[in-house]
Amino acid sequence: xxxxxxxxxxxxxxxxxxxxxxxxxxxxxxxxxxxxxxxxxxxxxxxxxxxxxxxxxxxxxxxxxxxxxxxxxxxxxxxxxxxxxxxxxxxxxxxxxxxxxxxxxxxxxxxxxxxxxxxxxxxxxxxxxxxxxxxxxxxxxxxxxxxxxxxxxxxxxxxxxxxxxxxxxxxxxxxxxxxxxxxxxxxxxxxxxxxxxxxxxxxxxxxxxxx
Amino acid sequence: xxxxxxxxxxxxxxxxxxxxxxxxxxxxxxxxxxxxxxxxxxxxxxxxxxxxxxxxxxxxxxxxxxxxxxxxxxxxxxxxxxxxxxxxxxxxxxxxxxxxxxxxxxxxxxxxxxxxxxxxxxxxxxxxxxxxxxxxxxxxxxxxxxxxxxxxxxxxxxxxxxxxxxxxxxxxxxxxxxxxxxxxxxxxxxxxxxxxxxxxxxxxxxxxxxx
DNA sequence: AATGAGTTTAACCAACTGGTCAAAAATATA
DNA sequence: TATATTTTTGACCAGTTGGTTAAACTCATT
Numbered sequence: 001x002x003x004x005x006x007x008x009x010x011x012x013x014x015x016x017x018x019x020x021x022x023x024x025x026x027x028x029x030x031x032x033x034x035x036x037x038x039x040x041x042x043x044x045x046x047x048x049x050x051x052x053x054x055x056x057x058x059x060x061x062x063x064x065x066x067x068x069x070x071x072x073x074x075x076x077x078x079x080x081x082x083x084x085x086x087x088x089x090x091x092x093x094x095x096x097x098x099x100x101x102x103x104x105x106x107x108x109x110x111x112x113x114x115x116x117x118x119x120x121x122x123x124x125x126x127x128x129x130x131x132x133x134x135x136x137x138x139x140x141x142x143x144x145x146x147x148x149x150x151x152x153x154x155x156x157x158x159x160x161x162x163x164x165x166x167x168x169x170x171x172x173x174x175x176x177x178x179x180x181x182x183x184x185x186x187x188x189x190x191x192x193x194x195x196x197x198x199x200x201x202x203x204x205x206x207x208x209x210x211x
Numbered sequence: 212x213x214x215x216x217x218x219x220x221x222x223x224x225x226x227x228x229x230x231x232x233x234x235x236x237x238x239x240x241x242x243x244x245x246x247x248x249x250x251x252x253x254x255x256x257x258x259x260x261x262x263x264x265x266x267x268x269x270x271x272x273x274x275x276x277x278x279x280x281x282x283x284x285x286x287x288x289x290x291x292x293x294x295x296x297x298x299x300x301x302x303x304x305x306x307x308x309x310x311x312x313x314x315x316x317x318x319x320x321x322x323x324x325x326x327x328x329x330x331x332x333x334x335x336x337x338x339x340x341x342x343x344x345x346x347x348x349x350x351x352x353x354x355x356x357x358x359x360x361x362x363x364x365x366x367x368x369x370x371x372x373x374x375x376x377x378x379x380x381x382x383x384x385x386x387x388x389x390x391x392x393x394x395x396x397x398x399x400x401x402x403x404x405x406x407x408x409x410x411x412x413x414x415x416x417x418x419x420x421x422x
Numbered sequence: 423a424a425t426g427a428g429t430t431t432a433a434c435c436a437a438c439t440g441g442t443c444a445a446a447a448a449t450a451t452a
Numbered sequence: 453t454a455t456a457t458t459t460t461t462g463a464c465c466a467g468t469t470g471g472t473t474a475a476a477c478t479c480a481t482t
Binding site: 242243244254255257258262263264 | 438439440441442443
């Protein structure tokens with residue numbers, strides 16, 4: 001099978017349309033016809049390039065999961081000083097999700113409705129290396145800040161929660177902002193959150209051993 | 212129309228089955244036939260009691276949203292000392308979601324896929340009273356802990372994030388626990404989180420004004 | 423120009439899905 | 453018991469959905 005330019009173009013068009021529709025509607029509510037329409041091609045062509053809806057979804061899901069995953073664990077892979085790292089992370093992290101606001105809810109929703117997909121994805125990959133590098137790397141800082149080793153995962157989940165949740169619950173937060181008379185919009189709120197979350201986390205860990 | 216016992220029984224059976232199916236599958240993937248099966252009745256009977264799928268879903272959604280909402284803002288309505296309040300909140304909050312693990316992702320997913328539902332629900336309700344009582348009530352504590360008034364919403368979102376996110380991303384967290392060699396299960400992790408989250412938040416706010 | 427492999431399309435299909443309806447069963451009313 | 457009312461059911465329907473297929477089109481190679 002010789003892949004020429006036009007094929008790659010078509011496949012990409014389909015893939016991008018599929019990403020958009022799946023992310024927007026979720027698997028169950030997504031329609032193959034709509035994907036075809038947005039890609040500007042015939043519906044049969046979807047099945048020509050990707051055999052079935054499930055198969056197309058799987059490719060899309062893996063791509064988007066990778067996108068999200070690498071962003072989320074990015075912080076724990078950098079080698080800057082801890083506090084600087086935190087500030088920089090929240091800054092980048094929030095900026096990224098401002099451009100991909102539906103990504104968190106899409107990933108979480110699809111996984112919770114079909115956990116097998118996650119297991120299938122991660123079953124054959126060995127994350128020992130990443131884990132060790134991440135955990136080993138931060139060992140000094142952990143003890144320096146008084147975070148016990150067994151609380152390491154708690155801490156990571158905590159850091160991540162502060163940005164992902166507001167995006168996942170974006171509409172609820174927006175309503176809340178309205179109700180409380182916040183005049184600026186969601187984006188401004190999240191921009192302010194870059195600083196708030198950083199300072200909050202840094203304050204918390206600075207005094208963990210001074211209980 | 213005289214409502215006798217059997218009617219109420221049937222209606223309730225339908226309602227509970229609908230709650231279960233909708234919460235488990237989400238609106239788009241939920242099937243009226245499955246709801247009927249779980250309720251142990253004929254499918255036509257669904258339409259007899261609740262005209263359409265949309266209507267049945269709306270009732271279920273409102274019920275579940277109320278359930279979640281009252282739990283989430285519960286903390287901000289109590290009159291105990293701040294730190295005690297925080298500890299108690301995380302304890303109850305996590306215990307509650309351990310019994311309703313799908314609730315957060317269901318609410319967030321459905322709202323993000325159909326924000327109009329939220330607006331419809333809250334459009335005609337005046338939350339000024341709640342807002343004022345909550346915000347007015349905590350005014351002293353806010354200043355005492357050095358939380359600026361404009362950061363109040365940031366703080367609330369932060370507190371709530373720490374428990375809701377791990378449940379919404381339950382499967383991902385579980386995978387993460389496996390990967391990092393955490394031998395105990397998700398429930399144990401969340402039990403430990405009751406303490407971790409409390410101390411984390413308390414540490415953070417204790418030193419907010421001592422920057 | 424003829425060939426042939428890869429690409430795109432229109433027409434079509436079987437299964438599913440929410441929803442209807444008239445009849446039957448159950449229950450209340452007289 | 454006879455009648456009216458409400459509850460429950462099975463059969464059915466129209467629209468939708470993922471997927472198939474055979475024919476048509478494109479285009480490089482000969």
